[in-house]
Amino acid sequence: KQEVTQIPAALSVPEGENLVLNCSFTDSAIYNLQWFRQDPGKGLTSLLLIQSSQREQTSGRLNASLDKSSGRSTLYIAASQPGDSATYLCAVSFYNQGGKLIFGQGTELSVKP
């Protein structure tokens, strides 16, 4: 069964720190991987999409990497700000699941002023 795991479940950092969120998945046969942000009580905001043939994607202070062979992705946030506080979710589209997006449990990030 394909699974997606995110570590840590929660993270608290002071403002200005660079930080890394981790996502691992059990099957390297994937179409793509997406990172999302979710604010409390709200829907999902798409941050980055990495296709299986890509190694990384960047958007502003965010950089996502993908290592398919080891089943890992990281989301790097540079110079964190209090406005970055949210839950970050990664989701993987697996070949053997017909492209269904399977979500990790999320990392709840708190950036303290």
Added chain:
Amino acid sequence: GAVVSQHPSRVICKSGTSVKIECRSLDFQATTMFWYRQFPKQSLMLMATSNEGSKATYEQGVEKDKFLINHASLTLSTLTVTSAHPEDSSFYICSARAGHPNTEAFFGQGTRLTVV
């Protein structure tokens, strides 16, 4: 990115009644739509996948007679929670994708359902 509109954003209903949630792709044709459920402080759990014109494929443990999914057109899918009970209270989110499974999936804003 493409826009997926979900309606209503919030709904309160009485036990025993049915509630319909709509998911529309506004600027693209969604050949595949997904419905997720999210409990407080938990991640999104896939309920079902629907392809336009076909019956939905439900995940294990999801009652298809309780959660009716219709994907009658390339821009609209609906989720009907039938005979709702308080334990059905949750956050429901739809997602839509055009074409191949390697294309990006876009998400609606979610619907907060409260059954009283």
